[in-house]
Amino acid sequence: MAENPLTKSNKQKLADFKVGVDNVIFSVDSQQNRLLVLLVKRQSQPFQNQWGLPGTLVRIGESLEDAAHRILAEKIMVNNLYLEQLYTFGGPKRDPREEIDSFGVRYLSVSYFALVRFDEAELISNTGLTCWHSISNLTDLAFDHHTILNYGYQRLRNKLEYSPIAFDVLPDVFTLNEIYQLYTTVLGENFSDYSNFRTRLLKLGFLADTGVKISRGAGRPASLYRFDAKAFAPLKDKPLVFI
Amino acid sequence: MAENPLTKSNKQKLADFKVGVDNVIFSVDSQQNRLLVLLVKRQSQPFQNQWGLPGTLVRIGESLEDAAHRILAEKIMVNNLYLEQLYTFGGPKRDPREEIDSFGVRYLSVSYFALVRFDEAELISNTGLTCWHSISNLTDLAFDHHTILNYGYQRLRNKLEYSPIAFDVLPDVFTLNEIYQLYTTVLGENFSDYSNFRTRLLKLGFLADTGVKISRGAGRPASLYRFDAKAFAPLKDKPLVFI
DNA sequence: ACAAAAGTGTTTTTTATACACCCATGC
DNA sequence: GCATGGGTGTATAAAAAACACTTTTGT
Numbered sequence: 001m002a003e004n005p006l007t008k009s010n011k012q013k014l015a016d017f018k019v020g021v022d023n024v025i026f027s028v029d030s031q032q033n034r035l036l037v038l039l040v041k042r043q044s045q046p047f048q049n050q051w052g053l054p055g056t057l058v059r060i061g062e063s064l065e066d067a068a069h070r071i072l073a074e075k076i077m078v079n080n081l082y083l084e085q086l087y088t089f090g091g092p093k094r095d096p097r098e099e100i101d102s103f104g105v106r107y108l109s110v111s112y113f114a115l116v117r118f119d120e121a122e123l124i125s126n127t128g129l130t131c132w133h134s135i136s137n138l139t140d141l142a143f144d145h146h147t148i149l150n151y152g153y154q155r156l157r158n159k160l161e162y163s164p165i166a167f168d169v170l171p172d173v174f175t176l177n178e179i180y181q182l183y184t185t186v187l188g189e190n191f192s193d194y195s196n197f198r199t200r201l202l203k204l205g206f207l208a209d210t211g212v213k214i215s216r217g218a219g220r221p222a223s224l225y226r227f228d229a230k231a232f233a234p235l236k237d238k239p240l241v242f243i
Numbered sequence: 244m245a246e247n248p249l250t251k252s253n254k255q256k257l258a259d260f261k262v263g264v265d266n267v268i269f270s271v272d273s274q275q276n277r278l279l280v281l282l283v284k285r286q287s288q289p290f291q292n293q294w295g296l297p298g299t300l301v302r303i304g305e306s307l308e309d310a311a312h313r314i315l316a317e318k319i320m321v322n323n324l325y326l327e328q329l330y331t332f333g334g335p336k337r338d339p340r341e342e343i344d345s346f347g348v349r350y351l352s353v354s355y356f357a358l359v360r361f362d363e364a365e366l367i368s369n370t371g372l373t374c375w376h377s378i379s380n381l382t383d384l385a386f387d388h389h390t391i392l393n394y395g396y397q398r399l400r401n402k403l404e405y406s407p408i409a410f411d412v413l414p415d416v417f418t419l420n421e422i423y424q425l426y427t428t429v430l431g432e433n434f435s436d437y438s439n440f441r442t443r444l445l446k447l448g449f450l451a452d453t454g455v456k457i458s459r460g461a462g463r464p465a466s467l468y469r470f471d472a473k474a475f476a477p478l479k480d481k482p483l484v485f486i
Numbered sequence: 487a488c489a490a491a492a493g494t495g496t497t498t499t500t501t502a503t504a505c506a507c508c509c510a511t512g513c
Numbered sequence: 514g515c516a517t518g519g520g521t522g523t524a525t526a527a528a529a530a531a532c533a534c535t536t537t538t539g540t
Contacts, residue, residue: 015303017260019333019351060258060347064333088331088353090262090307104303108262108351110331177519196503198520213510219518220510243502420492439530441493456537462491463537486529 020109021067022055022145024086024152025075027118027132028169030178033185036118036132037149038075039141043129047142053149054130055109068112075130078121082159082168086111087151089144109143113152115159117169160186161242164206167227173210175222176201183242192243201242206232258349264310265298265354265388267329267395268318270361270375271412273421276428279361279375280392281318282384286372290385296392297373298352311355318373321364325402325411329354330394332387352386356395358402360412403429404485407449410470416453418465419444426485435486444485449475 025038039051054075058067068083090108123130135153140146159165166182176198183191201207208228213221268281282294297318301310311326333351366373376382378396383389402408409425419441426434444450451471456464 013303014261014300015305017262017301017351018257019260019262019349057257058260058333058349060256060349062258064331064351085331088307088328090301090353106262106301106303108260108307110333175519192502193504195505195520195522200502215511216518218512218516220520222519241501418492435529436531438493438495438532443529458538459491461489461539463493465492 015106016104017106017108019058019064020055020107021058021064021071022053022109022111022148023068023071023114024053024111024149025072025114025116026135026152026156027116027121028182028185029118029132030181030185033181035135035185037135037138037152038130039133040075041129042142050142051133051139052142053111053145064110065112068114072114072116074124076116076121076123078116080120080168081114081116082165083112083114086113086148086155089148109148111148111152113155115156115165115169117171119171157187162240164227164232164240170227173212173224173226175214175224176207177222197242204235204240206235259347260349260351262301262307263298263350263352264301264307264314265296265352265391266311266314266357267296267354267392268315268357268359269378269395269399270359270364271425271428272361272375273424273428276424278378278428280378280381280395281373282376283318284372285385293385294376294382295385296354296388307353308355311357315357315359317367319359319364319366321359323363323411324357324359325408326355326357329356329391329398332391352391354391354395356398358399358408358412360414362414400430405483407470407475407483413470416455416467416469418457418467419450420465440485447478447483449478 023038027036027038028034029036038054040054042048042050042052054071056067056071056074058064062070064085065083068085072078072081072083088108088110090106138146138149141149160183166179170178170182177194179201180194180197183197206228207225208231210224210226212224214224215221266281270279270281271277272279281297283297285291285293285295297314299310299314299317301307305313307328308326311328315321315324315326331351331353333349381389381392384392403426409422413421413425420437422444423437423440426440449471450468451474453467453469455467457467458464
């Protein structure tokens with residue numbers, strides 16, 4: 001931003017922008033082993049009645065991340081989540097409104113990626129206009145939202161492999177199988193052998209066995225583990241591999 | 244972007260933005276083993292006379308990436324480079340102009356990260372207002388540019404480890420030692436043993452020995468290698484490790 | 487001959503992968 | 514007792530890390 005727009009030295013006209021924030025909100029339904037993304041049905045033009053990512057335009061005095069949290073809060077109630085910025089999509093013509101009714105205003109989308117705990121996330125509206133969609137079964141989306149969603153899906157898979165975001169979204173205590181299920185649902189069936197996954201994870205040393213056992217129907221009861229933030233701290237900036 | 248700003252249904256006022264693009268442009272001076280970043284001395288308020296990242300405001304009809312390329316083209320002439328989007332910094336108050344003279348306009352910065360070939364990059368202005376600074380010896384920067392720069396530095400290191408961006412910035416033919424020097428300059432002296440680095444790199448199979456030898460003063464002449472794009476293609480989406 | 491830079495090989499340790507097998511519970 | 518899910522161990526292969534050594538040049 002070397003140039004000051006108020007000195008009229010530059011001949012080219014600057015674009016005026018409205019900035020939107022679009023969220024790719026993922027959740028994992030462990031019961032049905034489905035990876036879900038939250039979509040809303042658009043009520044107005046353009047792309048009326050098509051599904052799209054939940055988004056909003058940034059208000060005066062509001063930071064991008066605040067806007068991302070606001071969207072989330074408007075759609076679902078959730079206590080535990082992971083949120084980070086994804087990418088900024090900003091070419092001209094990505095929003096048809098730029099041409100028809102906008103007096104030259106450009107729409108830029110800063111996308112955010114979120115992972116929320118499924119069994120805790122309660123949809124605020126029950127009109128069916130906001131709901132979870134399985135990632136494996138998607139319709140066409142409004143705008144360039146399919147591109148954004150794919151970008152987010154890619155990021156989700158990378159994050160799972162290299163950082164402990166899963167624990168932001170698991171209950172306080174959980175079995176090792178629950179983690180494994182989560183990983184399998186996101187990364188696919190053959191991402192790793194359960195026994196090796198288990199060994200690798202425990203060797204990292206930040207999962208504490210609570211000693212409590214839990215029985216799910218038949219079979220040997222599983223140990224409940226807890227994520228030990230203190231033990232994890234020294235690993236924070238080290239490269240982790242959960243593969 | 245679920246809401247249409249033209250329907251006045253939402254009570255909260257939307258912010259108007261100018262969008263800036265700021266570039267973190269890195270280069271490696273192999274002669275002196277220095278990692279360099281391109282900075283410009285600001286000629287106007289705010290932060291007059293302080294160094295900052297080269298940036299510009301996005302013009303009508305211009306994409307973000309176009310703007311990033313335009314900055315680059317205004318500062319240096321270069322044929323080979325790697326460029327990608329870095330992050331979007333957009334909190335209110337990150338630019339003091341928002342308060343004093345801007346009629347409520349917000350400034351948002353979409354930052355880009357670039358790596359250019361040093362011996363080919365020619366500075367366009369020779370006024371001393373645009374120049375390379377060693378990363379190990381930096382002054383205070385304007386705005387939040389230090390944050391952006393650090394973010395870019397981190398990304399550079401990650402990219403070097405996991406993707407072949409070095410080859411976008413090396414000459415057509417190069418010795419293995421030249422690659423090693425580049426890696427050492429960016430990642431630090433102890434990132435890896437030369438012999439192991441060499442073995443790993445060759446095993447990946449996309450470096451073709453041209454058979455031509457080059458002699459640099461004393462010592463055994465080195466083989467010149469060429470990056471083989473065809474051989475690399477199948478590895479494009481696989482995880483690589485150059486460590 | 488010898489220093490300097492390039493390049494090869496070897497040894498040790500660690501990690502990944504693929505399984506086989508034992509354990510505790512419900513029915 | 515046996516099916517079911519939980520949990521441990523082992524054998525093999527591959528990769529990372531450390532470092533010794535050879536080759537080819539300039540002086």
